[in-house]
């Protein structure tokens with residue numbers, strides 16, 4: 364078939380990622396890598412029968428390619444710590460990233476935003492994908508996350524102090540190919556960091572945001588405590604990741620004032636709901652848990668129920684959630700984005716809202732909604748075909764049959 368031939372993709376149901384109403388018996392007409400028309404096949408089928416090729420998925424559902432706004436391509440998802448991961452040579456991490464990118468794409472993720480990787484590893488992976496050496500989703504890359512000395516993810520290679528170094532780090536990352544800036548506004552699992560304490564000063568965050576925004580780049584902030592959320596909001600970040608309301612002593616305390624500030628600033632929260640649950644499920648799977656493991660199970664269960672409660676309250680207040688897996692961090696392997704989409708239905712999102720949070724809203728949060736995230740005329744032909752109807756059962760989102768990236772079936 365010549366590349367220029369049109370493709371007519373027919374489904375039983377078409378979910379466009381934008382509207383809450385699916386199109387029954389919907390179809391998509393593609394020219395090269397672009398969506399030409401969507402609608403019922405009677406209307407959009409070209410009159411010249413030789414000008415197009417039919418892809419008949421009339422017992423399946425067509426959706427936009429999924430947009431995972433939070434991945435760590437360097438990761439293994441086998442429970443090892445980031446501190447251990449960062450000891451591996453860049454060459455190994457780049458190869459692991461290639462493996463993850465491939466699995467992610469084949470599972471239906473056609474756009475993935477990497478939120479922190481070592482040195483140049485993800486930039487090199489993108490070069491390899493662009494040269495056709497390997498396959499992967501469209502990548503939106505931060506490169507190294509910006510951290511304070513000893514802060515979360517500082518082992519990836521970007522530790523800064525003070526406004527000048529913050530500004531320099533942004534400029535350096537953009538020079539190397541960063542599409543957005545990731546900062547760790549609090550500590551995290553990194554051994555030398557303090558999870559319940561803020562890392563940067565508000566002034567430093569403001570400098571990073573000003574410099575990034577000057578070049579049209581968005582800033583996302585890892586925040587696992589309330590002070591870090593507060594500083595990030597005051598500093599002007601565009602997205603809060605994790606968004607845990609924790610006091611400096613680690614105790615949970617819901618903060619309606621910060622929730623209201625998030626709503627007023629109209630920014631997305633990437634809640635990473637499934638991450639802890641994956642660790643919990645893995646522990647429960649083992650037989651004969653040790654005493655330490657039993658304690659860990661209890662702690663994870665308590666953390667998860669607080670998490671759900673806080674997310675439900677944020678959702679009720681009007682916070683916009685965007686789906687990003689945080690895989691392959693800790694135990695959560697890439698290629699299972701559906702688990703985070705399913706988890707969003709446990710904090711009050713309907714199946715269609717969860718799908719939108721993993722497609723168009725995620726694309727908006729990543730600043731790429733002019734190109735991807737929904738099935739719309741003029742956008743890139745990134746589509747997935749799934750068996751069953753995910754609106755009846757959201758778990759069906761994992762039953763991926765075919766993935767189209769740039770109009771080409773990759774599996």
Ligand SMILES: [Zn+2]
Nearest residue numbers: 433478689692
């Ligand atoms: Zn992360």
